Amino acid sequence: MYGGWYDGNPARLKPPADAEVAFEVAALAGGVEALVARAQALADGARSAGGPIGRPADADSLRLACQLIEWAVVAEPDSAAVRAAASEIYALRRDSERSLMAKGIYGEAAERR
Numbered sequence: 001m002y003g004g005w006y007d008g009n010p011a012r013l014k015p016p017a018d019a020e021v022a023f024e025v026a027a028l029a030g031g032v033e034a035l036v037a038r039a040q041a042l043a044d045g046a047r048s049a050g051g052p053i054g055r056p057a058d059a060d061s062l063r064l065a066c067q068l069i070e071w072a073v074v075a076e077p078d079s080a081a082v083r084a085a086a087s088e089i090y091a092l093r094r095d096s097e098r099s100l101m102a103k104g105i106y107g108e109a110a111e112r113r
Helices: 018-029 032-047 056-075 080-096 100-112
Strands: none
Touching: 018 032, 018 056, 032 056, 032 080, 056 080, 080 100
16 A cells, blocks of 8 residues: 555546446446346356355455446446345355454345345
């Protein structure tokens, strides 16, 4: 870290609002449905990889699935289908975590979706 607040990536020094990024990524992906489909595919891949979730590849897939589904929720917050998919993905992430704090955060995210 550079002084504790700059990670060396200039795009993150003064980033755009999360909503702006979500709308742009959804547009680039071909719509919110494409984000949801990819997030679900990543989560399904992590779930069916065999063995306990938490291996590096599985954890990376779930991290990416959470980011994609969060963009979908921000881009289309009133969609029940998007929120249901987010709830499932965050519940899977909760179940894969070892940290009690992380379990609580992801569990709350699953419930509020």
